[in-house]
Amino acid sequence: MSRAFxxxxxxxxxxxxxxxxxxxxxxxxxxxxGTPAAAAPAAPAPSSRLALAVFPAGQATGxxxxxxxxxxxxxxxxxxxxxxxxxxxKVDGDLTALADDDAICTREYRPVTAIARGxxxxxxxxxxxxxxxxxxxxxxxxxxxxx
Numbered sequence: 401m402s403r404a405f406x407x408x409x410x411x412x413x414x415x416x417x418x419x420x421x422x423x424x425x426x427x428x429x430x431x432x433x434g435t436p437a438a439a440a441p442a443a444p445a446p447s448s449r450l451a452l453a454v455f456p457a458g459q460a461t462g463x464x465x466x467x468x469x470x471x472x473x474x475x476x477x478x479x480x481x482x483x484x485x486x487x488x489x490k491v492d493g494d495l496t497a498l499a500d501d502d503a504i505c506t507r508e509y510r511p512v513t514a515i516a517r518g519x520x521x522x523x524x525x526x527x528x529x530x531x532x533x534x535x536x537x538x539x540x541x542x543x544x545x546x547x
Contacts, residue, residue, distance in 0.1 A: 446519070446521040446522025446523075447519050447521075447522060448470065448471035448472055448485075448488075448493070448518075448519060448520050448521050449468065449469070449470045449471075449476070449518045449519055450468070450469045450470075450516045450517065450518035450519075450520070450525060451466070451467075451468055451516070451517050451518050452466065452467045452468070452469055452478070452514070452515070452516050452544070452545060452547065453465065453466050453514070453515045453516075454512055454513070454514050454515075454534075454537065454545050454547075455512065455513055456510070456511070456512055456513075457511035457512055457513040457530045458511060465547060467479070467547040469481055469484055469485070469544070471484075471485035471488060471489070471520075472485070472521075477547075478547050479546075479547045480543050480546060480547065483542075483543040484542070484543040484544045484546070484547075486543075487541075487542035487543050487544055488520065488544060492520075492521075493520030493521060493523070493525065495516055495525070495527045495529075495541065495544065496527070496529075498540060498541045498542045498544060499539070499540055499542075500538070500539050500540075500542055503535065503536075503538065503539030505533065505535035505536050505539055506533070506535065507532075508532075508533050509532055509533065510532075510533045510534070511530050511531065511532055511533070512530070512531055512533065512534050512537050513528065513529070513530045513531075514527070514528070514529050514530075514531065514537055514541065514545045515527065515528050516528075516544070
C-alpha cells in the first residue's frame with residue numbers, strides 16, 4: 401500500500417530550522433575523526449597611531465608642520481618613525497616622560513606648540529605643550545616631534 405505525502409507534512413516552523421542546523425553542525429564536528437578544534441581568532445594588537453603637529457605659538461601665521469606616526473609596525477609620514485617609536489616605547493607612550501638631558505639650547509624665545517592626538521597601544525592620547533623654542537621642544541620630546 402502506498403502512502404501519498406502531502407506538502408503540509410514537511411512544513412517545519414522557522415525557529416526549529418535554526419535549532420536543527422546548529423544541532424547538526426555541532427554533532428558533525430564532534431563525530432568527525434581527527435578534526436582539530438577551531439582556534440579562536442587572535443585579538444588584534446592595540447593600535448598606536450598619533451597625529452602630530454608643531455606650530456609657532458601665539459601667531460596666526462607661520463609654518464605648520466604635520467606628521468602621522470604609526471608604531472608596531474613603524475611608519476606613517478613621520479621622517480624618523482623608527483626612532484620616534486623607540487622613544488615612545490621607552491616611556492610606554494607617555495609623552496610627558498620623554499626627555500633628552502644632554503641637549504644644549506640657546507635662550508632664544510620663539511615659542512612653539514606641539515600637539516599629539518591619537519592612540520598609544522589602544523589608549524587615547526591628547527598632548528599639548530608649548531616650549532620656549534624648537535631646540536627645547538626636541539630636547540623635551542626626543543625624536544617624536546622631529547619631523
